[in-house]
Amino acid sequence: MEHVSLTGGTGFLGWHTRAALKSYGIPTRTVAVGDSFDLDRAAASIAGASRFIHIAGVNRGSDDEVRVGNVRFADQMAAAIRRAEPAPAVVVYANSTQAGHGGIYGDSKAAAAEILQSAANAVGAVFQNTLLPNLFGEHGRPFYNAVTATFCHLISQGEQPTVQQDKELTLLHAQDAADLLIEAGREIDGNARQVHETVSGLLRRLSGMASLYDHGQIPDLASKFDRDLFNTYRSYTFPAQTPIRLTRHEDARGSFCEIIRSHGGGGQSSFSTTVPGMTRGDHFHRRKMERFTVESGEAVIALRRLFHDEVFEFRVSGSGPVAVDMPTMWAHKITNVGNAELFTSFWSNEIFDPNFPDTIAEAV
Known part of the structure; x- marks a missing residue:
């Protein structure tokens, strides 16, 4: 039976990707990385996959933790790809738009992409390097995944966040990111699904939604972005504001x-x-x-x-x-x-x- 294997299955984007795969009826297998990595088990999970998606990464930590972690995970998965029999048909990397633009994180993501592409080429698999911007979505981890998660968490707790540095963000809902990773070889316009908003504008939107929802009212959900943003905020209010x-x-x-x-x-x-x-x-x-x-x-x-x-x-x-x-x-x-x-x-x-x-x- 067709299956998709992926790393980072319990993380933010991994959870969203598994949810999307479930909606399509595609079985998934998760692959452990880091200290829990086992080459034989990883190769067995990847073997015969229609798609192997590498999501796990290090976003926060010391410079050494970020630099070493992302390359280490890629090396582990590259070894598993080479050992898997049969090899996965497609190897997808959940990369970042920061890759190749300098900085410890961007450089480590770019290096990981090269490692995975080399392994995919070695076994004759198609390689898809998917560059993702700032992600937001249900159940993101505050103070870690993205500013949207932090804002939602604080507002739902009755606190008022402040903007330390205002700038324009390129935002993509995690379910859209999951669709890109799952259907990377098909016609999906990832750019059309992105939204540009400032940090202060994002805070205003969320604060306005929260003020209405505090009274059980539903904000204007005419736009896809507002719907996705409201669903994101609601995930931080459950179960405290239910019923x-x-x-x-x-x-x-x-x-x-x-x-x-x-x-x-x-x-x-x-x-x-x-x-x-x-x-x-x-x-x-x-x-x-x-x-x-x-x-x-x-x-x-x-x-x-x-x-x-x-x-x-x-x-x-x-x-x-x-x-x-x-x-x-x-x-x-x-x-x-x-x-x-x-x-x-x-x-x-x-x-x-x-x-x-x-x-x-x-x-x-």
């Missing part, structure tokens, strides 16, 4: 409750009934946002982050309405745990497209 309490207004006529307030962009609302004991869901989304609101009945909403074991559960009821927003790349489901029929409303930020459903089966 979102809704206000019920009651009078002699009955009650009224506002479910969603969106400030722009597309959207689709739907409604379901579920009989006692039955479940809906068991899937995840890569990009779309989805909100569940139980209007009548009793339910448990369960969520699990891809490639993790911990399951978060929220018991919800129509008698005390709340909204539960599904984080991207988290499997989720809703189960009727009451004795009566369950009435649930669903909202997503985009109109469902059967050709691109962005709904991938995955059990919670």
